[in-house]
Amino acid sequence: MAQFELACGDAVAWLKSMPDASVDLVITDPPYESLEKHRARGTTTRLKESKASSNKWFSIFPNTRFVDLFVEVHRVLKKDRHFYLFCDQETMFVAKPLAEEVGFKFWKPLVWDKQKIGMGYHYRARYEFILFFEKGKRNLASLKVPDILEVPRVHGGYPTEKPVGLMRTLIQQSTRVDEVVMDPFMGSGSAGVAAVLEGRHFRGSDLHPDAVELARGRLVDAGGADLRVR
Numbered sequence: 372m373a374q375f376e377l378a379c380g381d382a383v384a385w386l387k388s389m390p391d392a393s394v395d396l397v398i399t400d401p402p403y404e405s406l407e408k409h410r411a412r413g414t415t416t417r418l419k420e421s422k423a424s425s426n427k428w429f430s431i432f433p434n435t436r437f438v439d440l441f442v443e444v445h446r447v448l449k450k451d452r453h454f455y456l457f458c459d460q461e462t463m464f465v466a467k468p469l470a471e472e473v474g475f476k477f478w479k480p481l482v483w484d485k486q487k488i489g490m491g492y493h494y495r496a497r498y499e500f501i502l503f504f505e506k507g508k509r510n511l512a513s514l515k516v517p518d519i520l521e522v523p524r525v526h527g528g529y530p531t532e533k534p535v536g537l538m539r540t541l542i543q544q545s546t547r548v549d550e551v552v553m554d555p556f557m558g559s560g561s562a563g564v565a566a567v568l569e570g571r572h573f574r575g576s577d578l579h580p581d582a583v584e585l586a587r588g589r590l591v592d593a594g595g596a597d598l599r600v601r
């Protein structure tokens with residue numbers, strides 16, 4: 372049975388508490404400082420209060436903290452593993468060289484095609500990037516998967532909730548059954564739900580207690596065993 376363990380706290384501090392080479396895949400989706408700019412212009416999804424979250428806006432993760440984050444992600448990953456970073460078109464230019472500096476090989480941005488247009492004035496937004504990094508060398512499970520992943524966006528969920536189907540593809544591609552998937556900015560826990568549904572174990576954290584409890588409920592509903600309540 373897929374097991375999961377959740378924590379509430381700052382991503383970097385939580386990663387620092389993890390042993391070296393202890394996870395098989397990191398997928399994560401931090402709240403970039405560029406979101407503030409989009410919000411100021413009114414061109415991003417409004418992260419207003421939702422049923423799922425009492426925080427009006429996410430706390431932003433500043434670009435100046437990327438190196439610390441990437442050092443820890445690289446350290447906790449086992450040898451020959453992958454790292455996926457959800458990213459917008461501004462932050463990718465900052466994040467890519469910093470991740471390379473700490474030792475990751477950058478392959479390419481994957482495009483998540485949300486299949487319907489969203490907000491924006493300079494061509495309305497239909498995609499997001501997912502930067503694909505590698506530590507060492509690991510083959511993808513299937514060579515038939517394209518670099519454009521077409522999955523409809525989630526409506527009415529946690530702010531910026533990512534679809535479980537999209538996460539399942541990344542997990543199938545980069546892990547085997549019983550391996551460990553980690554997300555240090557897990558939000559509603561979509562990466563964790565996908566991990567459990569794919570028979571992988573999950574370690575996740577978020578700064579906000581509401582998110583952690585929401586994720587816990589979703590992971591239990593998906594059939595995961597909560598290591599906290601053994």
Ligand SMILES: C[S@@+](CC[C@H](N)C(=O)[O-])C[C@H]1O[C@@H](n2cnc3c(N)ncnc32)[C@H](O)[C@@H]1O
Pocket residue numbers: 380381382383400401402429430431432529530531532533534555556557558559560561562576577578579582
């Ligand atoms: C873009 S959302 C993640 C959404 C998630 N992928 C999902 O599908 O629901 C970013 C999350 O990072 C959390 N966060 C903000 N600052 C953080 C920090 N320093 N450490 C950990 N989590 C943080 C926010 O509470 C938010 O839930």
